[in-house]
Amino acid sequence: MARQATRLDRGLVGLAMLAGASMSMGFIQLLAGPLEQVANLSVQVLALQTTAMAAPLVVSLVLLLREGPALVALGSRLAQRPQAWLLRRWRQQAVRLIPTAMGLLPYLLAAAMVSATLTKPELNTLTELRFLVGNLNPEILVLALVKTSLFAGLILWITLQQGRHAQTLQLAASAALSRAISVSIALLLGLDLIFVLLLDPSVSGGVS
């Protein structure tokens, strides 16, 4: 049961791809529509870089909303166990959840690239995809992977902790879940802000 709490299934992949496609398409429509940017390739590259920057947050939120209830329930079940037991469980879940989160990122970026190519085509599809992949900043990709893994670990820790906390205080599971979601979102946004503010803009902000 504990092992089934987190998984990389088709539903998660579909959500991530849908998020990537909608983000990329939305950016392109914004740039090409109200902002009247006509350089399609530049618009696509910009949309893709922005999507890559925002992808860790999106993936983490998708994970939180989909796996949060199961993780909170797992945390409440583990409340009777000692702290060392919880830590060991956290490690077991982390081994699955963090690669899961990192695995969602390429699906999201691939969907973003394909939708960018289809929204404002400039070259033939394969050439344009190669162009977009070539213009993806490696630093942004690495940072996105790091942030995703960090955010996934934090989500796991927060949800298990909140589940355990709720069991200890005899709170309802829904209250624990609500608190876990709000705390996770606040923490993720705060950390992302710190990343943007403290790291070199050429790495964190996508300015190459």
Added chain:
Amino acid sequence: MGHPRRPLDLEHWSLLSGAAALLSLLVLGMGAQRNWWNRNLELSFRTYSAARLQEGMAVKISGHPVGRVQRIRLLNDAQVHVTLEIAASRESLVGRRSRATVTQDGLINRPYIAISPDLNRLGNRDRLSSGDTLIFENSPDLATIIKEVASSRVPLQQMITRAAGLVERRVPRSLDQLDRTLGSGERLANLLEREVAQGSGSLQGRVSRATDNLEQTLSTLQTTLVEIQSLARSSNSLLQGIRRSWLIQLLEPAGTPPLNPTPPGPGSAMKPAAGCPGGAPCRD
């Protein structure tokens, strides 16, 4: 743990493998754009300013991307040392005579480093190796060009003003003169046309009269020639009659060969006899 984990694990691992494959494709694509998978030639140059230079900017030969700027360092002598990565497959195009410049296509495109190809060294064994230095030539940037245009604007405007004044003074006068010249030419043309029309009538009459006279003269001359011919014929017959008369034969000395009974033709009287030079009578 007696629940069915196998299908879930299979799905999990297959989707995770897909993610790994996608990530590998991303890395491959990024590496292909940045020459990560090719052997590179590392060249460098020095310049006095790093303005418009940036790490990662493209390096092109004949407008084709062949590498990128790898590193920019400020040296202790305040010069800037720029290291370039060029694909080893394009190594043969770069030689000792190659020059590096910072170029920009248009006004808003990103600048790049253009390397002039050294075609003289194709086939030459003296190849550049990693760490060799290129010669950098400063190219005028947009601000310099604008400054030069601004500095040349005042003389250009003065020249245009002078030219406009000159045109304003001279052109009306020249146009008047041209107008008068054209009027004179028109009058002259009309006069010539009238004179030609008058002269051509009298000339035609004279020519027709001369033609008539000439025709009359020719007919008269033809009649005269016919008369001369008939006169010559009658004179010839008269002379023949006289030569045959007995009075002439009596007057001729003895031993004189008899006269040819047939009269010679008009041409033979003038022609000397064969074998007797100078027309002298031949003797036996």
